[in-house]
Amino acid sequence: xxxxxxxxxxxxxxxxxxxxxxxxxxxANYATVGAFGVVCxxxxxxxxxxxxxxxxxxxxxxGYFSVNLPNDALLPRTDYCGKVSGRDTDKSAxxxxxYDEAGNxxxxxxxPMNYLCKVIxxxxxxxxxxxxxxxxxxxxxxxxxxxxxxxxxKIAPVLGMGAAYYDLGRPIGDVFRVTGYDSExxx
Numbered sequence: 001x002x003x004x005x006x007x008x009x010x011x012x013x014x015x016x017x018x019x020x021x022x023x024x025x026x027x028a029n030y031a032t033v034g035a036f037g038v039v040c041x042x043x044x045x046x047x048x049x050x051x052x053x054x055x056x057x058x059x060x061x062x063g064y065f066s067v068n069l070p071n072d073a074l075l076p077r078t079d080y081c082g083k084v085s086g087r088d089t090d091k092s093a094x095x096x097x098x099y100d101e102a103g104n105x106x107x108x109x110x111x112p113m114n115y116l117c118k119v120i121x122x123x124x125x126x127x128x129x130x131x132x133x134x135x136x137x138x139x140x141x142x143x144x145x146x147x148x149x150x151x152x153x154k155i156a157p158v159l160g161m162g163a164a165y166y167d168l169g170r171p172i173g174d175v176f177r178v179t180g181y182d183s184e185x186x187x
Contacts, residue, residue: 009162013161014159014160014161014166015034015035015036015037015159015160015161016034016036016037016069016157016158016159016160017032017033017034017070017078017157017158017159017160017165018032018033018034018036018047018067018068018069018070019031019032019033019067019068019070019078019081019095019108019111020033020036020047020049020055020059020065020066020067020068021055021065021066021067021068021097021105021106021107021108022055022058022059022062022064022065022066022105022106023058023061023062023064023103023104023105023106024054024055024057024058024061024086025054025057025058025086027086027090027091027092028091028092028095028097028106029054029055029058029086029091029092029106030055030068030081030086030091030094030095030106030108031049031053031054031055031081031082031086032078032079032081032082033047033048033049034160035047035048035128036048036067039132042134043134043135044120044132044133044134044135045067045115045117045132045133045135046130046131046132046133047065047067047130047131047133048125048128048129048130048131049128049129049131050127050128050129051124051127051128051129052127053085053086054085054086054087055086056129059119059129059131060122060129062104062105063118063119064104064105064116064117064118064119064133064136065105065117065119065131065133066105066106066107066108066114066115066116066117067114067115067117067133068107068108068111068113068114068115069111069112069113069114069155069157069158070108070111070157070158071111071112071155071156071157071158072156072158072167073110074108074110074111074158075158075165077094077095078158079165080094081094092106095108095109095110095111096108096109096110097109100116100136100137104116104118104136105117107139112140112141112144112154112155112156112157113138113139113140113141113144113150113155113157114138114139114140115135115137115138115139116135116136116137116138116139117133117134117135117136118133118134118136119131119132119133120132120133120134140155141155152168153168156168
């Protein structure tokens with residue numbers, strides 16, 4: 001198959017769209033983020049927020065953030081949180097927020113899955129702050145659990161690629177259990 005070269009824009013790679021929550025200015029605030037991911041095999045996530053984001057100020061002030069996985073039912077509110085700033089718009093009423101016992105960071109009750117993270121490292125990259133957070137607690141809706149584990153199809157996270165949102169679709173195999181390739185076989 002022939003390959004073509006496309007723009008070196010990182011958002012051409014599909015990634016989960018998340019809502020990052022932080023207590024900012026005394027209120028729950030949420031920012032829509034596409035720069036999120038797993039860092040290692042340990043319980044560590046990264047998020048990348050612009051220096052100027054209201055949510056960034058909340059993460060810096062408290063040392064905590066939440067990662068909330070929206071599904072397609074939450075897409076209008078998710079998109080809204082990416083278009084308006086908490087500096088100018090009170091986003092605390094957009095979702096029903098809940099907290100852990102210590103009240104560290106707001107999480108979205110309507111979201112099928114939520115992670116509470118404590119900042120363990122931060123670094124600046126251009127005009128963004130990249131926060132590395134250790135997952136302190138993971139919450140999942142009980143109807144999104146299958147055989148005691150979160151079911152990604154039931155959670156139905158929103159993916160972003162380019163300037164569009166996508167859904168997850170269907171499972172196609174289990175990690176490190178897909179068969180059919182023999183490295184000794186010559187094709």
